Amino acid sequence: MSPSVETAEHEALLRLLLSGAPAASLRRLLDSHGSGVAALAAGTRDWASHGLDAAACRALRNPDPDAFGRALAWLSASPAHCLLSWAHPDYPPLLRRIATPPPMLFVAGDPALLWQPMVAIVGSRAATAGGNANAALFATALARAGLCIGSGLATGIDAAAHAATLEAGGATVAVLGTGPDLAYPPSNAGLLARIGKAGAVISEYPPGTPPRRAQFPSRNRILAGLALGVVVVEAAVRSGALITARLAGEAGREVFALPGSIHNPMARGCHRLIREGAQLVETPEDVLETLAPMVRDLACALRGTLAIESGIEGALTRAPGVDTEAPAADAAQVRLWRALGHDPVDLDTLAERTGLTVAELSPMLLAMELEGRVAAEYGRYTRIAR
C-alpha cells in the first residue's frame, strides 16, 4: 500500500470508528465493502442498511475534529503506528474467532507479532514478590520457547511478564484499556515505550482515550482472544485476571493457573480457577505441553495446508540419528528448512532467505521447535542435529 493510499484508508477507518456505530455494524460494513475507503464511499442508504442510525451517519460525514485530528496525528507520527481493520488480511486470526472482535486495532510496533502464537500471562496488580518472580520465570521460559507473551501493562504480574520477556529478547504484546499512546498506570510509561519499540502495543481505543473502568474488562477480551491460552500467576478472588481467564475459557482457549500456599490471599483466585477446571501448572513446560498441539493446529490453519502437520509426522516417524533433509512437505517448508543452519539466525534473516513474511515464519518455526527439529534462543533459530 502506498503512503497516500494508506493515509486515505486510515482516515476512512477513523471516521467509521469515531461515528460511534456499533462494532457489529462496522464489521459488517467492512465485510461488505472490503476496505474503509469503500465503506465510507457507500453512502447513507448503505450505512443505514448495516445498522447505522442517523447520528452515526452524521458523525461519519463530520467526525469530531479533535478526536479525528489527534488520532490522525498519532498514526502519522511514526511508521511503526498503524490502524489494523477487520477487513485487513493481517487482522489477527485468533481474535477473528471471538464473539465480539474489535472492528479496528491501533498498533504501535510490529503487527506481525499478532500472528505469532501467543500466551497471555496475567495476574494481580498487588502481587507478592514470589508472584512477580513466577511471572518472570514463566514469561522468560515461554518466550524462549518461541511464544509471544501478551499482557495488559498493569502493575504487578503484567509488568513483570512484559519486562522479563523484553529482558529475554522475546516478543511481547501489551493490550491497553486506554488509547495506544497512554500508559496506565502512568508509572509504566517507560515499559510501554520499550514494548512499542521491541514488541507491539495494541488498543481498540483511539489515541488520547483516558482510562475508564468499563474499558478494562473489554480490553481483557482482546487479550484473551489473541492468545492460545492464559496463565494466571496470582490473583485475588475478585480480579481482572479472573475476568480474562473466564473470557479465555468462553473463547475456547486454555486457562492455566499457578497454585500457591493456602495462606497467600493472592493464590485464592488461582485456586478458584483450578476448582472450576483450569489446568494447574507448576512449570512453563506444563503450559508448553498443552499448547503444543494447538500451536500445530494454528500453524496449519494459518498456512491453509496440512504440509506442516505431515512434515511433523514424517519427522516423528523418521529413524533417529539419520540426518535427512526436511521430509516431504510443501515448498515453503523446504525453503525454511534450507534457510536454517547450525548457526543461530534471526527471523529477519530467515525472512530474507526464504521470501516468507515474519507472520508466516513464526508459527512454522514454533511448530518445528515444539516438534524438536529446531532450537530457539533469544529470538534466533538453529536446526537440531540428529
Next chain:
Amino acid sequence: MSPSVETAEHEALLRLLLSGAPAASLRRLLDSHGSGVAALAAGTRDWASHGLDAAACRALRNPDPDAFGRALAWLSASPAHCLLSWAHPDYPPLLRRIATPPPMLFVAGDPALLWQPMVAIVGSRAATAGGNANAALFATALARAGLCIGSGLATGIDAAAHAATLEAGGATVAVLGTGPDLAYPPSNAGLLARIGKAGAVISEYPPGTPPRRAQFPSRNRILAGLALGVVVVEAAVRSGALITARLAGEAGREVFALPGSIHNPMARGCHRLIREGAQLVETPEDVLETLAPMVRDLACALRGTLAIESGIEGALTRAPGVDTEAPAADAAQVRLWRALGHDPVDLDTLAERTGLTVAELSPMLLAMELEGRVAAEYGRYTRIAR
C-alpha cells in the same frame, strides 16, 4: 459379654488369624458361624469348604505358641485392649465396605471412635514446617467440628495431625503398619501411648509384628477405608500418602489436597492429586462442606432410619427465629434433643441422659451440628438458639 466368654472368643479369633488362612476365607468363616468360637468348633471339613488348606487347618489346631501367647498376653494386659472381628456388630461400618476388609482388628483404646465420622489427615514424613502447621490447623478445626482424625503415626504430617487433635481435646485414631504395641518410628512411642489413652490405636497385625515394607500400603487401605475422606497436606510425587489417597478414591471416599507453592517439592504430590481430580481445599471448612452430606448419609445408615434426614429437612424448612422443639423425628432423635441444653454437655453425660451409646450419639450430633442446630466445642455440645 462376660470376661471368660470374651477371652474364649479372643482365643478363637487369634487361632483363626494365626492360621495364616486368607483374609477372605476368615471373613466367610465368621459370616457363616457368627463368632470365632463357633467357627473354631466347626471342624476341618467346614474349614476346608471355606478355603483353608491343610497347613492352615493344622495351624488352627496348633497355633504358634510364641505368637499366640504374646497376643493373648497383650489382650489381657489391659481392659482397653481388644480384638474386634468381622463378625462383631461393632466392626467399623465404613471399613466393611472396602474391597478387602481385614477380618480382625487389634484395638487399644476406645473402639467407639471407629464409629465416629472420620477424616484421615496424611502426608509426607519429610514435611516442611509450613506443612506440619497446616496439618495441625486442619486437624484442630476438623476435630473441633466433631470429626475423628485418623492418621498413620508416621513422622511429619501424621504426627502433627495426631498431636494437634489430642491438644484440641478431639478424637484421634492411629492405624499402624506394625503390631498395636509397637511405635514406628520408635520416636513416636510417647505419642502412641497418648493416643492409646485418649483415642484409639488399631492394627490388623498381632502384637509384636515388626515394621515390614509391605505392611504400610496395606495399613493405608484400612486408614482410607475407615474415613469418609482423606486430606493430603503435603506429599512428594511418590509417597505413601498418595497411595492412601488412591485407595480412598477407589473406595469411593473423598480425596482432598492442599495446594502449595510451585517451588515446594512437598506440594508436588498434592498438585498431582488435584490434577487427577482430588478436591483442592484451602480451609477446613472446605472439607466440612463436602463431607456434611456424607456424614448425614452415614448417620442415617448407622441408625437404619431416615428419621435424622427428615429431622434435618424439617429444621431446614422451619421458619428462622422460631424456637421449636426438635422436629418430627424418631424417639432417639427427640431424646437427644431434650438431653441437649444451652449449657455445654459432654458425650458421656448425653449417653447417660439418653440411654444411647457414644457410637450412636456421635454421628447424630455431627449431623445436627453440620445442620446448624448444635454447637460443639472441645467435645461438649449445646443447642444453638434460634
